[in-house]
Amino acid sequence: MSAAKNSTRKSKRFRELFYITHVDNIPSILKKGIYSHARIHTEGIKFTHIYNEEIIQKRKQLKAPNGKSLWNFTNLYFNPRNPMLYKLKCDSFLADIAILGISQEILNQPDIYVTTGNAAHSQTEILPITNARENLPQIIKETDREYWSEADGSKRKIMAECLVPDLVPPEHITSIYVTGYDTLYKIKETTQFNGFIRQPDMFFQPSKRVDLTSRLSLLEGDMFFSRMQTLTVSVNIVGIMGKGVASRAKYQFPDVYVRYQDACRRGQLKMGKPYLYKRESSADYELADEPTTLSKANAETWFLLFATKRHWREPADIQGIEKGLQWLQENYKQQGIKELALPALGCGLGGLNWKDIGPILCKHLSTIDIPVAIYLPVEREIPENQLTKEFLLPHHK
Numbered sequence: 001m002s003a004a005k006n007s008t009r010k011s012k013r014f015r016e017l018f019y020i021t022h023v024d025n026i027p028s029i030l031k032k033g034i035y036s037h038a039r040i041h042t043e044g045i046k047f048t049h050i051y052n053e054e055i056i057q058k059r060k061q062l063k064a065p066n067g068k069s070l071w072n073f074t075n076l077y078f079n080p081r082n083p084m085l086y087k088l089k090c091d092s093f094l095a096d097i098a099i100l101g102i103s104q105e106i107l108n109q110p111d112i113y114v115t116t117g118n119a120a121h122s123q124t125e126i127l128p129i130t131n132a133r134e135n136l137p138q139i140i141k142e143t144d145r146e147y148w149s150e151a152d153g154s155k156r157k158i159m160a161e162c163l164v165p166d167l168v169p170p171e172h173i174t175s176i177y178v179t180g181y182d183t184l185y186k187i188k189e190t191t192q193f194n195g196f197i198r199q200p201d202m203f204f205q206p207s208k209r210v211d212l213t214s215r216l217s218l219l220e221g222d223m224f225f226s227r228m229q230t231l232t233v234s235v236n237i238v239g240i241m242g243k244g245v246a247s248r249a250k251y252q253f254p255d256v257y258v259r260y261q262d263a264c265r266r267g268q269l270k271m272g273k274p275y276l277y278k279r280e281s282s283a284d285y286e287l288a289d290e291p292t293t294l295s296k297a298n299a300e301t302w303f304l305l306f307a308t309k310r311h312w313r314e315p316a317d318i319q320g321i322e323k324g325l326q327w328l329q330e331n332y333k334q335q336g337i338k339e340l341a342l343p344a345l346g347c348g349l350g351g352l353n354w355k356d357i358g359p360i361l362c363k364h365l366s367t368i369d370i371p372v373a374i375y376l377p378v379e380r381e382i383p384e385n386q387l388t389k390e391f392l393l394p395h396h397k
Contacts, residue, residue, distance in 0.1 A: 014140050016101040016174060017162050018080035020088070022048040023098050023183055026176070027190045034100070034168040037071040050088060050097065052293040059120050064113055064163060065128060073163035075119065076102055079143040080177075081202050082159050083118075083289035086225070089204050090284050091295050094179050098187065099202065101175035101195075102168060107136075113163040114139060117156035118289070124156065126163070147224065147252055150286060159289065179203040208376070212389050213396065216365055216372050223341050223375040224252060227284065230276070230302040232342030234350070236312045237271065239264035244349045249303065253286075255279070256303050263305060272323030274306040276335050302337070304328075308346045316350025318357065325364035332368055340365075340372045347377035354382050362392040 019034055025048055037056065040047050049056070059070040077084070080099045088097055106112070107129065114132035116139060117124040127135065142157040149155060175195040178184045184196055201207045206221035223231060223245075233249045235241065239261045241250040250257040259277045260269070269275040283301040285291040306324055308316045324345075332340070345361065346352035354377055365372045376382060385391055 014078070014104065014144075016104060017076040017078060017106060018177075019074070019076050019100040019102060019168070020050065020080055020085060021098060021100065022050050022093075022096055023186055024048040024096075026098060026100075026187050026193075029100070030170055030173065030191055030193055032167075033170045034074045034102075034164075034173075036074050036164075036166055038069065039072075039166055041071075050093060052290065054293050055120070055290050062120055064126050068165070070119055070163070073113070073165055074168050076106070076162040076164065076168070077143075078140055078160050078162070079145075079158055081146075081204070082143075083148065083155055083287060084159060086204060086284075087288040087290065087294065089225075090227070090288050090297055094203050094205070095183065097179070097203070098183060099177040100173050101177065101197075103172045103174050106162065106164060106168060106172050109164065111165050115161045115163065116142075117153070118159040119161050119163065121156045123153070146222070147248070148287075149252055151254065155287075177202055179205055210387050212362060212393055213366055215368070215370065216362065217374070218376055218387055219373050220376045220378070223343060223373075224248060224283070225287070226341045226373060226375075227298055228339040228341040228371070228373060229298065229300065230304050230337045230340050231283075232274075232304040232306050232340065232345075233260075234308045234343055234345050235260060235269070235305050236309050236314075237264055237269055237307045238311055240312050242312050245343050253283070253303070256305075259303075260305050269305055269307055271307050271310060271317060271320035273327055274304050274324050276337070277303045277305060278336070279303065304337070304340070304342070306342070306345060308350050316346030316352045318346060318352060318360070321345050321357065322360055322364070325361065329364055329367055332370065338370055340368070340370060341375065342373075343375050344377040348379050355386050358386060359392050359394075366393055366396055 062070045088094060112129045113126050114129060115124050115126050119126060139160050143160050145158055148158045175197055176193060177197050177199050179200050184198060201221060204225040206219040208220035210218040233245055235246050241247055241257055263269040263275040279301055282298040284294060284297040288294055308321050344354060346357050347354055361374055
């Protein structure tokens, strides 16, 4: 899903809770249930951990209102597409990860707890289910989001948990979500479970990919989770980030908005001349749970502010976009851009059609000697014939 779709997506209906685990654990889980860390340790069960040891020990020291360590509980998430899973993405574990869907009937168990965010966070409340029921609609609402920010607490809130003492019985497992076919086949070889759902976007992966050249690809997904070095934000030159991709950047990366306004005031951002903001920090540290334990964080995340129109009220300027692409062709090496992700510039709120702008984007970006990913517009369905190399790069050898 693109950023534009993220911001307008309708709320999902709450049907399941979720447990994130390594695929090697699934055969045992389907037979015996999901055990707490304490029970796994006591019974000496062979278990492949996905949590960093530092995180495990931190949770061991924390206690629920009944005085028991969090180690005595199985933790289920209301939304698995969260900072914990993003951390696993950063550490390249997603190929070995599955997400188990757990029936919401588990909430009828009288001895469970519900948290208002990451259970290990100092600002999170851990509530007995009898006290939490009236808060459940708000807790679920806080987790029903596609992205999060440290600044407003949504990074903590999206990780709200249901803490189940000792174990979750296997009969509560309703589905298994996987990122790709390899993971699916691996589980099917060792279990008889049939409730599989292949859902790459749940794991921050593109739901669709078309490779036009060895370096240029079309993707359907969320650009802001791509982990590419440079992310492109389509903007106007009057300093207003109102909707779409720009609004997402403003919310999730406030420093980008400050730099954008400054570039507009100083006249550094113009039609035909994008402005490159070379941040010294990586988005991984802002998006991942327990970022200090990351082993494979990107060194930095840069933002290319690309003007597609002069004023936010105006339609996109296709000639101005092409001039900006020419600037990019001539300057990307000198600027130090090593990877580039960008939306379909001018589509969506800009009013341009993919059939017109797509070939222009691909003509210029196919000459750039770095990995480039174009994130497709989602406002309308694009015919398959307009996603082919023959349509987008008719003269490319």
